[in-house]
Amino acid sequence: MDNNSRNVLVITPSEEISKRVEAALSSHNEINLENEANTLTTLNGKAMELACKNDVILFTTDPKSETDIDALRALAKGHKDNTVFIALTRGDISLAEARELNKAGANEVLPYQTSEAELNQQIQHWIKEKYNANSQVAPSEGQSGKIIAVSQTRGGVGSTTVAVNLADQLISTKSRFNKKAKNKVALVDLDFQFGTVGSFLDIKEQDNMLQLAVDGRMPDLTFLKQSMVSLPNGLSVLPAPSKFAPINILKKDQVAAILDILKAEYDYVIVDMPRALVDWVGPIFERADKLYLVSDTSVPSIRQARRLIDFFSEGNLALPIELLINHESKPFFLSQHHKEAAKALERDFKHWIPDDPIIARKAVDCGKPISAVSPRSKLSKAFKTLAKDVLTAFPVAQHKSEIN
Ligand SMILES: Nc1ncnc2c1ncn2[C@@H]1O[C@H](COP(=O)(O)OP(=O)(O)OP(=O)(O)O)[C@@H](O)[C@H]1O
Ligand SMILES: [Mg+2]
Missing domain, CATH: 3.40.50.300 (P-loop containing nucleotide triphosphate hydrolases)
Structure with missing residues (x-):
């Protein structure tokens, strides 16, 4: 893998969503897109390995599912490579549910219906964030203790x-x-x-x-x-x-x-x-x-x-x-x-x-x-x-x- 290539993984049992993400990123040759026709929870131990290998992980989830939240939390806490987690979920979830996903480790929460253009924009935005964060040797001055x-x-x-x-x-x-x-x-x-x-x-x-x-x-x-x-x-x-x-x-x-x-x-x-x-x-x-x-x-x-x-x-x-x-x-x-x-x-x-x-x-x-x-x-x-x-x-x- 050369230094400019980026790895994006989609974890979803939904073929429709994985196709949409594929279409959203089709013009980006630098992105290696992979797909796991699975849920976050059923991946169990394999999820951690995937988190280390990928820059961005998009996954579909039901915020009402405690096992999904637990799996995300374990994953986000355990890996060390600033992997970005983007949750795709129902459009009608409450603010509290979205916050719960954020707290568990999702960097972004998007509705299933997000358009290809918006998906593309969000993924690019988070890749940029990740690499900017990594390029800083230390946190900014005046940080709180x-x-x-x-x-x-x-x-x-x-x-x-x-x-x-x-x-x-x-x-x-x-x-x-x-x-x-x-x-x-x-x-x-x-x-x-x-x-x-x-x-x-x-x-x-x-x-x-x-x-x-x-x-x-x-x-x-x-x-x-x-x-x-x-x-x-x-x-x-x-x-x-x-x-x-x-x-x-x-x-x-x-x-x-x-x-x-x-x-x-x-x-x-x-x-x-x-x-x-x-x-x-x-x-x-x-x-x-x-x-x-x-x-x-x-x-x-x-x-x-x-x-x-x-x-x-x-x-x-x-x-x-x-x-x-x-x-x-x-x-x-x-x-x-x-x-x-x-x-x-x-x-x-x-x-x-x-x-x-x-x-x-x-x-x-x-x-x-x-x-x-x-x-x-x-x-x-x-x-x-x-x-x-x-x-x-x-x-x-x-x-x-x-x-x-
Ligand atoms: N690694 C260690 N080896 C030997 N003695 C130790 C060690 N760690 C702590 N102690 C001793 O054990 C005793 C209890 O330690 P400490 O007061 O730190 O425990 P604590 O969990 O804060 O207790 P408390 O419940 O009273 O707050 C102290 O006398 C301390 O010197
Ligand atoms: Mg004490």
Whole structure:
């Protein structure tokens, strides 16, 4: 295939539609058009392979079919090549249904009746978009920061350890695209009642967040600047209250405002999530660019992971959720148990953090990140790898530290 040729695939059981697309693209010699007389759902595993090979995939779908939506979501989430998905569907679908398709990963939703000329125009438009996006090495300047949420499948599995050490490594690990400036990173402890970020990092107890919740005020930048503690490595931390308070005293719009302000100020905002699924976790899901679900591989944790993934996805269908296995080094070969667990969760076990109680304990007792007490340990390296993954997925074009 030469560099200018483009691959377009039509997935539809309808002969009429595949013929229409063929006619729409007949004058484009650079386009290799293929056809799968199938539905998205029945393609199953093959769909992923097709998504990697094609620039544009047009498919017919019924937005009422949950299996179609699930198949699209899995496909759009799983592939990495900016494949464009164009859904062809009934002309009378509701706005909510169209949005559902968009959220699941469809770049465009068109009615079955779309004319050949319009189909041609849309396909050309999306090919152009795809190649323009790929030609940009990094996102545009002044981009908003990325929000990475960290949650857990059971208490004590290590989500605070992950949030703290990921934030720490994001500061010190240089981005592939900009090696000069440090990343500006905020760590927010939204484990409102039981947050331990403050003690993990030896931060003096303070109750600014509690006061905000009690007063029912909306946070602004000044409030956050006064409430955040700046550590010697440059990490800014918003600790959870040290006193107990009812969890629902904090309100949705306050959480939303905290995140929106921090997103504008920092390159990365790491959120240690509460265990309780209160209504104000909604704004976190809506804004998060990625969620790490920290777990072990025990059966109860995997079951809980399944329930949580479903719950989180309801809050934001497009939210990428990655499983992070704590207390286990990556095995050379996955055991049958691991394979079955990964299958049940419909995702790979991508991240593994080894068990190292001595170093983990030392870091907590010193009130420092693991990199400060044992930079060469496997534990420290595992967090560095995790941070690199975030930096690769979300490169920073111009650091906020350079702008401010
Ligand atoms: N990979 C690891 N190896 C050894 N010990 C670890 C590891 N990860 C975390 N720990 C230890 O496990 C304990 C619980 O960790 P952490 O507080 O991060 O869990 P959590 O999921 O946030 O708990 P909580 O439910 O209380 O919020 C801590 O003492 C921590 O040092
Ligand atoms: Mg915790």
